[in-house]
Amino acid sequence: MSLPPLFDPVDVTGQADPFQRACAMARAGCDAGTVLYDLGATRLRAALVFAPEVPLRDAVVMLPLCGVGFQNALGALAPPEVGVHLQWDGGLRLNGGLCGQLRIAASGTDPAADIDWLVVALDLALWPQDEDTGHTPDQTALYAEGCADVAPQDLLEAWVRHTLVGLNTWDDAGLASLHRDWSGLAHGMGEDTVVQGLTGTFTGVDERFGLLLKTDQTTALIPLTDLLKEPT
Template sequence: MAAGPVRQNDLRREPVLPPGFSLVTLRESGDAFAHAQAIAAEAGAATLVWVRRFDIVEFAVVLEPDAILAEARLAHYLAMNALADALAVHSPPERPVLFRWPDALTYDLGLIGGGRLGWPTDCPENQVPDWLVFGAMVRATTMSPFELGQTGVGMAEEGFEEVDAVDLIESFCRHLMLGVSHWQDEGAKAAARRWLDRLEKVVGVRHGIEPNGDLIATSQFGTERRSLTEALAKVDWLDRDSGAPKL
């Protein structure tokens, strides 16, 4: 069965969000991640900002943590889990939805999107931030035939038939709420373990997550620690010129 395009009416209808969420929509030229951070202090938790783009599913959500910043960043793993779960629900069967450290989302080993985490720049590591913002992008369509050397993929080209931006956003919010519930019952470690279950595997390497979110990679050659804060600052999956996941 041929892959169909993402539904066109996704830009005309609005997501039906769970109770407690509020929706802010931006025009195609908007920046969900930046806008959510700009309004986070006033708008409050569960504010979702959505950019009405055809080629990219782009949105951001405001979170209000109850832990100090050094621990609150673990919410990145919680939100990435929700993003992957939302994509997996709508994906063709037996095609893996995985993570690349720390914030890239792959589908069948092709880069399809990613997440970003923002917080107040003046918040010390040992204080509770007023807010966090998780921003997400998933490529709806590459809008071009596959080219040699291309590692990025799009939903339309990969068989996500009859799935649009609204479907993905609604699913993300439901999975995020479920993840928050599990976090409250089981703690942040459970969210980190779930994220690790989807991390692209490296033969001979065992991974773990530290209480501050850093990644520990252990192999026969020793142990390497990778800083979550430094890695999040790079946003390696994002093409800053196009404002979309890298192809």
């Protein structure tokens, strides 16, 4: 596994869910930059451990940052006609179909508090679950979308590298570049959707990537911290 300096790869293929194991290792005090991965036959799963020195409400931008990193990584490896789009909730879409998911967890839940660690995990389908894809027209997989030559390890390495570039840009120059890049990839912006039981139009995100949902009565703000998962 060829990763940038300060990243430490940990192979858990066939042993554990990288997301859950990463959260456990982070709680135990592992270093930021730990990368756990499971290069399975049908799925690529991986998790990155971060140690952001900002409050949780600012640190959760690691989710869209990792999404843009994934798009940049696959964009460099896949044929140019393959379109990658990002859902606000971490969903990853290839050519319109849902192909994977990013998840996020942290050491705390108070948006204003500093945190000890944060984990972002990638779960990507390599092959469709069902050979008859007509049963799940909204679902797809990497190799069903013209990416048969993309090796999972190459994609994982590229994801880490491009995420590091985004992390350095965020650290040096703030969120402007990330906002611009993510908004150009956002799936469903301007369309009607349902989020947390609210129905409205997804009009964009605020400065901290909270979702703006315009309803008949008002515009609701759903903070990105609402997407935090509880690791088991």
